[in-house]
Amino acid sequence: xxxxxxxxxxxxxxxxxxxxxxxxxxxxxxxxxxxxxxxxxxxxxxxxxxxxxxxxxxxxxxxxxxxxxxxxxxxxxxxxxxxxxxxxxxxxxxxxxxxxxxxxxxxxxxxxxxxxxxxxxxxxxxxxxxxxxxxxxxxxxxxxxxxxxxxxxxxxxxxxxxxxxxxxxxxxxxxxxxxxxxxxxxxxxxxxxxxxxxxxxxxxxxxxxxxxxxxxxxxxxxxxxxxxxxxxxxxxxxxxxxxxxxxxxxxxxxxxxxxxxxxxxxxxxxxxxxxxxxxxxxxxxxxxxxxxxxxxxxxxxxxxxxxxxxxxxxxxxxxxxxxxxxxxxxxxxxxxxxxxxxxxxxxxxxxxxxxxxxxxxxxxxxxxxxxxxxxxxxxxxxxxxxxxxxxxxxxxxxxxxxxxxxxxxxxxxxxxxxxxxxxxxxxxxxxxxxxxxxxxxxxxxxxxxxxxxxxxxxxxxxxxxxxxxxxxxxxxxxxx
Amino acid sequence: xxxxxxxxxxxxxxxxxxxxxxxxxxxxxxxxxxxxxxxxxxxxxxxxxxxxxxxxxxxxxxxxxxxxxxxxxxxxxxxxxxxxxxxxxxxxxxxxxxxxxxxxxxxxxxxxxxxxxxxxxxxxxxxxxxxxxxxxxxxxxxxxxxxxxxxxxxxxxxxxxxxxxxxxxxxxxxxxxxxxxxxxxxxxxxxxxxxxxxxxxxxxxxxxxxxxxxxxxxxxxxxxxxxxxxxxxxxxxxxxxxxxxxxxxxxxxxxxx
Numbered sequence: 238x239x240x241x242x243x244x245x246x247x248x249x250x251x252x253x254x255x256x257x258x259x260x261x262x263x264x265x266x267x268x269x270x271x272x273x274x275x276x277x278x279x280x281x282x283x284x285x286x287x288x289x290x291x292x293x294x295x296x297x298x299x300x301x302x303x304x305x306x307x308x309x310x311x312x313x314x315x316x317x318x319x320x321x322x323x324x325x326x327x328x329x330x331x332x333x334x335x336x337x338x339x340x341x342x343x344x345x346x347x348x349x350x351x352x353x354x355x356x357x358x359x360x361x362x363x364x365x366x367x368x369x370x371x372x373x374x375x376x377x378x379x380x381x382x383x384x385x386x387x388x389x390x391x392x393x394x395x396x397x398x399x400x401x402x403x404x405x406x407x408x409x410x411x412x413x414x415x416x417x418x419x420x421x422x423x424x425x426x427x428x429x430x431x432x433x434x435x436x437x438x439x440x441x442x443x444x445x446x447x448x449x450x451x452x453x454x455x456x457x458x459x460x461x462x463x464x465x466x467x468x469x470x471x472x473x474x475x476x477x478x479x480x481x482x483x484x485x486x487x488x489x490x491x492x493x494x495x496x497x498x499x500x501x502x503x504x505x506x507x508x509x510x511x512x513x514x515x516x517x518x519x520x521x522x523x524x525x526x527x528x529x530x531x532x533x534x535x536x537x538x539x540x541x542x543x544x545x546x547x548x549x550x551x552x553x554x555x556x557x558x559x560x561x562x563x564x565x566x567x568x569x570x571x572x573x574x575x576x577x578x579x580x581x582x583x584x585x586x587x588x589x590x591x592x593x594x595x596x597x598x599x600x601x602x603x604x605x606x607x608x609x610x611x612x613x614x615x616x617x618x619x620x621x622x623x624x625x626x627x628x629x630x631x632x633x634x635x636x637x638x639x640x641x642x643x644x645x646x647x648x649x650x651x652x653x654x655x656x657x658x659x660x661x662x663x664x665x666x667x668x669x670x671x672x673x674x675x676x677x678x679x680x681x682x683x684x685x686x687x688x689x690x691x692x693x694x695x696x697x698x699x700x701x702x703x704x705x706x707x708x709x710x711x712x713x714x715x716x717x
Numbered sequence: 718x719x720x721x722x723x724x725x726x727x728x729x730x731x732x733x734x735x736x737x738x739x740x741x742x743x744x745x746x747x748x749x750x751x752x753x754x755x756x757x758x759x760x761x762x763x764x765x766x767x768x769x770x771x772x773x774x775x776x777x778x779x780x781x782x783x784x785x786x787x788x789x790x791x792x793x794x795x796x797x798x799x800x801x802x803x804x805x806x807x808x809x810x811x812x813x814x815x816x817x818x819x820x821x822x823x824x825x826x827x828x829x830x831x832x833x834x835x836x837x838x839x840x841x842x843x844x845x846x847x848x849x850x851x852x853x854x855x856x857x858x859x860x861x862x863x864x865x866x867x868x869x870x871x872x873x874x875x876x877x878x879x880x881x882x883x884x885x886x887x888x889x890x891x892x893x894x895x896x897x898x899x900x901x902x903x904x905x906x907x908x909x910x911x912x913x914x915x916x917x918x919x920x921x922x923x924x925x926x927x928x929x930x931x932x933x934x935x936x937x938x939x940x941x942x943x944x945x946x947x948x949x950x951x952x953x954x955x956x957x958x959x960x961x962x963x964x965x966x967x968x969x970x971x972x973x974x
Contacts, residue, residue, distance in 0.1 A: 671792040674821045
């Protein structure tokens, strides 16, 4: 499959990833208690410290109250009827692609994510997570040659316990917040990546998340560590079948960048968004945080959020090392009844730290789109600088856009700059372009693409075309 | 080329008639000027001819090269060779002038069965037109009208017109808000594009532009109708006497009574 074909097959009219795959599951009873967690940990043959981490998180979670400060209204997930572990029965030991259930392989083919290395997008290694478990990771050997470890988090717990133990929970503590605590207690799988000192990761890494099972929540955990003078670029993609019930996706992503290291983390999120009346769709409640621990380190989040019924997500950077850099580039698109409350936090601790926030929200239909961001400059962060731009675009008359910026600075030498704008895709703009011979649909996508260009150019080249097309499909027919 | 017959139009969804029976014939190579006081319907006429969705034609028809275009969408009219230079050019951030023009040029060429230009050929073609409005290459890389001064926006309209080379262009108050230097550049540009088979309609308040671009015909619109037509001398008369002497006159056989 050529790159273009692969990209084209990922893009469809309507939501074309809404199919489900009929596989046999190894399932747990619904609901959550310590026994379930012990059983989960035992089934995964985890070491004692991992179980302790989970139990500590669970005990913390039980005491916590589900937050409700978001600018979104939704029926709360029913935690006692949720299934916390769901794995395809024929789960192989991940050694060979031949061991992967053909039905699951087919699923990824259909999604345009071929797992066979010879069919892959040029230069992209994939970790495929199906419901709760990683089913396959490609190009492991090639990466290993460069010293890069890229595998499922379960494997990492077995094979690289010292790294996992050292870093897991060091950026997002087990009891950080309600959903992170829940994830820490029950996370089932996810991706792990370790880039050693003085290494530029030779490929784009990507994880492809797929929720298939109707009643299961997905709780994956991603941990990326970039040692001194290393560089890695990582992309995650997400889809799910169309079910009438809401499904919960509560992931945790932790990034650690040491001296002079750079991590670029990109997301193309296209979970099922529910139907026009708001029935079904994914609750995307995710905690993503990166720590720039070393001097001159850099973490950059780029996200294109187009799916999910409700998105609550604030990828953040803790700028600890002097001269470290944090970036957040986001396009959040909502249509129909979708609600998104998303943004970032930039916490400046080190000297001369620098952060950039570029957020573009597009609302159409009856959706609601909020930017929520915090910039915090601590006492010691001399010379810290932040620049934020939050632009909103409204398509039609029945959608909403909101901006909630929180800025606090305890250091007089710091500079913080915030700009915000709201615009409406107007009849005049469309008429202007149509008068120049451009069709109405092309005019709309031109206007929208122009609006988000600044952000999409940050995506890895391999995925930029996909992102653009996804955006156009998403907004098709939204002006009429 | 263009034949407008007894054209009546309202704002979509409202009862108030803005155009109240407009007749106009324009032939190849002609330059027409439409003058009139504020609110007389001049700009509306330009927009209705270009196919603005805000207006609804309630009576009459617009023929372009013999074809009834009254029901066509704006982009289809553009493909036929109709151009509107906007009174208030619209900003489209993030899309460069060059991108828009290449898309426009090629879309129009395609719909006319003509050859499209590849990016390199197009770049050369664009640059050859830049001198018409006395702008630098960097003008091409700027987002459409975004952050342009008033004068730059108007020059951009003339530039786009030069690039797309339409058979008929309506220029809606392209002269308003320009200082004398910019006015000369814009007028020069129009003169370079005019001539040959292309026809141009200048919609303007003032006679000032007509010192530089000499129209073959001048029409005066008052209250949604043409009340008087004549040659260039009519524009000078208007400058002397204002529009008052023409108010409440109706046209019979091309003469105000």
